[in-house]
Amino acid sequence: MFKQINDSRAETVTVQLNGNEVRVVAGTTVAAVALTAGLSFTRTTPVSGARRAPFCMMGVCYDCLMIIDGQSGQRACMTYVKEGMRIECQQGAGLIPGESQ
Amino acid sequence: MNNHYQMLVIGGGPAGLAAATIAANSGVSCALLDEQPAPGGQIYRAVEQAPELRAQLLGADYQRGKSLVENFRASRAVYFPNTSVWSVNEQREVGVNYQGDSRIITADHILIASGAMERPVPFTGWTLPGVMYAGSGQILFKSAGAIPEKGVVLAGSGPLLLLLAWQYMRAGVKIKAMLDMTPLGNRIMALPELPRALLAYQYLTKGMTLQRELKQAGVEIKNLVSDLRAEGDGQLERVCYRHRGREHTIETDLLMTHFGVIPHVWLTQAAGCRHLWNESQQCWHPQHDEWGATSIEGIFVAGDGAGIFGAKSAEYAGYLAGLQMSYAAGAVTRGERNQQAIVYRKAMKRDRHIRPFLESYFHIPREILAVQNNDTVVCRCEEITAGQIREAVANGHQDSNQVKYFTRCGMGPCQGRQCAQAVAHIVADAGGKSVSGQSCFRGRPPVTPLNLEQLAQMKRRQR
Numbered sequence: 001m002f003k004q005i006n007d008s009r010a011e012t013v014t015v016q017l018n019g020n021e022v023r024v025v026a027g028t029t030v031a032a033v034a035l036t037a038g039l040s041f042t043r044t045t046p047v048s049g050a051r052r053a054p055f056c057m058m059g060v061c062y063d064c065l066m067i068i069d070g071q072s073g074q075r076a077c078m079t080y081v082k083e084g085m086r087i088e089c090q091q092g093a094g095l096i097p098g099e100s101q
Numbered sequence: 102m103n104n105h106y107q108m109l110v111i112g113g114g115p116a117g118l119a120a121a122t123i124a125a126n127s128g129v130s131c132a133l134l135d136e137q138p139a140p141g142g143q144i145y146r147a148v149e150q151a152p153e154l155r156a157q158l159l160g161a162d163y164q165r166g167k168s169l170v171e172n173f174r175a176s177r178a179v180y181f182p183n184t185s186v187w188s189v190n191e192q193r194e195v196g197v198n199y200q201g202d203s204r205i206i207t208a209d210h211i212l213i214a215s216g217a218m219e220r221p222v223p224f225t226g227w228t229l230p231g232v233m234y235a236g237s238g239q240i241l242f243k244s245a246g247a248i249p250e251k252g253v254v255l256a257g258s259g260p261l262l263l264l265l266a267w268q269y270m271r272a273g274v275k276i277k278a279m280l281d282m283t284p285l286g287n288r289i290m291a292l293p294e295l296p297r298a299l300l301a302y303q304y305l306t307k308g309m310t311l312q313r314e315l316k317q318a319g320v321e322i323k324n325l326v327s328d329l330r331a332e333g334d335g336q337l338e339r340v341c342y343r344h345r346g347r348e349h350t351i352e353t354d355l356l357m358t359h360f361g362v363i364p365h366v367w368l369t370q371a372a373g374c375r376h377l378w379n380e381s382q383q384c385w386h387p388q389h390d391e392w393g394a395t396s397i398e399g400i401f402v403a404g405d406g407a408g409i410f411g412a413k414s415a416e417y418a419g420y421l422a423g424l425q426m427s428y429a430a431g432a433v434t435r436g437e438r439n440q441q442a443i444v445y446r447k448a449m450k451r452d453r454h455i456r457p458f459l460e461s462y463f464h465i466p467r468e469i470l471a472v473q474n475n476d477t478v479v480c481r482c483e484e485i486t487a488g489q490i491r492e493a494v495a496n497g498h499q500d501s502n503q504v505k506y507f508t509r510c511g512m513g514p515c516q517g518r519q520c521a522q523a524v525a526h527i528v529a530d531a532g533g534k535s536v537s538g539q540s541c542f543r544g545r546p547p548v549t550p551l552n553l554e555q556l557a558q559m560k561r562r563q564r
Contacts, residue, residue: 001231001355002241003250005272007154025245027138027150032245040336041230047484051335053230055481057237058143059136059549060218060365062514063228063481073514073550077240080138 002035013083030087031057031064031077039089042066042076046093066090071097102181102199105207106132107430109195110178111186111368112214114142115166115412116404118173119419120212120426123441125178127427132179134186134197136549140170142216143236144412146243155246158271160264162307162412163243169416188546189213189372193399196546203555210399210426213369213387214419217362217405220384221519222257222465223472223479223487225330227358231337235265235359248274249355254340256280256329257359259463260308265357267311270318278351279315280326280342282360284466291461298458301451331356360465364406367518370544372400378537381460382409383470384522385541392425393418401426410453417449471530472523479527480520482513487527494531501525501539514550517542 004025011026017037024033031054034042041051043065054064057077064076069086072094076087110121113135121133133140141148145166148156156164173180181199188196194205219234226232235255241247252275255266266279298305315322328343339352363384366376374387375396386408393401403422404415421442428438472479475488485508493504501524504510510524511517517524525539 001250002247005155005158005246005248007152007246028245028247032241032247035241036245036247045484050228050484051230052228052481053336055233055237056219056519057233057240058218060515060518061221061481065514075550078136 001038002032004036013081013085015081015083015085015087017087018089024081026081028081029057029077030066030068030074030079030081030085033081033087034064034066034076041089043090044092049092065094067094070095102132102197102204102206106130107208108132108210108212108426109134109206109208110212110214111189111195112142112216112404112406113137113140113180113182114144114214114216114404115169115416116216116406116419116422117142117212117214118169119416120214120403120423121178122173122176123420123423124427124430124432125176127432129427129430129432131177132181133173134181134184134195134199136183136185138182140173140180140182141166143240145170146240148243151243152246155242159243159268166412185549186368187549187551189368189400190546191373191397196551198549198551198555201555203551203559205559208399210401210429212393212401212403212419212422212426213372213406214402214404214415215365215368215406216415217409218365218518219359220361220363220465221522222358222360222469223477223520223523224358224469225474225477226332226337228478228481229331229333229337230335231333231354232331232356232358235259235261235357236362238265238357239268242268242272248272251275251354252277253355253357254278254280254351254353255357255359256282256326256340256342258283258465259359259361260459261362262359263308263311263315265359266315266320270315270320276320277353278340279320279322280329280340280344281322281324282326282329282469283324283463285325287462287464290464291458294458294461297454301453301455304455304459329358360469361463362405362409363522364408365518366406366541367516367544367548369395369400369402369406370541371546371548373397374400374402376541378539379408380537381457383465384409391421393422394425410449410456413452414449417445417452420445421449467526467530470523470526472527479523480508480510480513480517482515482519483509483511485510485520487523490524490527491531494528499528499532499534501528501541502543504528505542511542516544516548
């Protein structure tokens with residue numbers, strides 16, 4: 001849905017997005033990475049299984065919850081990428097600690 | 102991070118930065134807690150890091166934030182980035198998440214400068230991936246240089262819509278449609294406010310310049326649009342609307358809407374500050390005096406979190422609150438406080454002349470706020486529809502909080518931030534009452550996520 005204008009700093013980090021290695025600009029949020037990497041959704045809802053994607057981008061709507069480094073329910077728009085970070089779409093209510101999707 | 106400060110500022114937007122700077126410069130020990138990694142708030146987000154080209158595209162008003170941030174950096178205020186506040190109470194104990202740890206710190210005086218958020222206005226399909234707020238588009242632009250790839254449809258009513266369209270136009274984004282949903286009657290209602298608005302003519306001039314430049318670039322603004330709907334299978338595919346008595350459909354993978362902004366009151370709510378409904382601004386805000394003091398002693402508010410007046414007024418209100426807190430801390434005398442306040446009061450008064458006009462012109466009609474289509478999801482978290490809310494009212498639940506307990510709307514992870522207003526409007530509408538008599542959902546700590554591990558460790562450390 002989004003692309004990056006050609007002004008960004010050259011510094012990049014590599015993250016795992018749904019199991020695929022992606023090089024992304026350092027200092028961006030996980031939500032911005034998901035939207036520029038072409039993910040059409042980032043979670044499904046626990047109630048009906050409907051697809052959702054980042055919505056407010058400022059931490060108030062909680063619609064961008066993803067599994068980040070194994071921890072579910074993380075706001076992708078409030079989390080900044082780090083080298084080697086594992087980012088996954090969250091299905092429903094997410095995982096309880098120690099469980100894998 | 103110390104266990105105690107004379108003054109704690111929550112929020113790194115213009116109000117928080119101004120307050121912390123003026124207080125620290127007068128010798129108050131002051132810390133600023135910011136959820137973001139760098140100062141600026143949403144309005145000046147990433148203003149220090151934004152590359153030249155990006156800052157240029159965003160315009161001069163955005164770049165104004167640079168000096169504000171520089172002055173703050175040069176002050177002796179201590180800055181804590183990536184720090185969230187999950188509780189504030191009457192004893193001025195502040196629950197803080199900092200570097201993965203949770204702790205409680207205290208302060209003599211607290212300024213809550215939580216800023217604004219987009220006014221959530223539910224419409225059919227607004228939960229689909231590809232539907233976002235205009236503010237979300239701006240945040241992506243400012244902080245990541247990310248812009249729509251295959252064009253965008255903009256819809257709603259409010260000045261930010263125009264600004265974003267202009268910024269996108271300059272960045273070469275295809276604006277597939279610009280759908281202005283401001284009703285005709287608003288122009289007439291706003292007319293009596295125009296003479297006063299002329300005293301802050303720079304805002305009117307800016308609005309007209311943006312409109313003219315958009316027109317020159319071939320972006321057509323469709324006026325008096327109604328019945329906005331988003332459709333698609335699992336993601337946005339098209340936007341439907343009514344214009345001049347006819348139905349229209351546009352194919353798009355991105356729709357950004359804007360219906361004005363409202364104060365983000367969850368922290369002041371959770372702290373127990375008294376809140377009022379402002380009919381002109383169509384929102385709740387914490388009650389406060391001319392210095393920003395709330396109904397709780399030692400807790401202040403400033404900026405859009407106290408009521409919507411825009412970035413410049415937020416800055417002036419921040420200075421005023423900072424002065425009052427410096428006075429309360431004994432760092433300045435009453436005379437010094439009053440003397441220094443004059444210039445900020447004057448500037449604030451001048452800046453606010455535009456507000457009555459904007460509030461009337463962009464007043465969102467009741468039928469939009471009260472969500473007419475009963476199939477529309479109102480609570481995004483618990484997926485409760487307008488029809489379910491009306492049914493609860495018909496069953497005798499005449500108050501927002503009662504409807505919440507009965508239906509679960511507002512009980513999801515966002516704690517009602519996205520549905521509180523719509524629920525209040527629907528409940529008022531269904532019960533034939535005014536929204537001013539409705540209660541806002543009660544906010545409770547933790548206001549931001551706090552996991553059990555952090556909570557448990559906090560107890561152990563403090564034992």
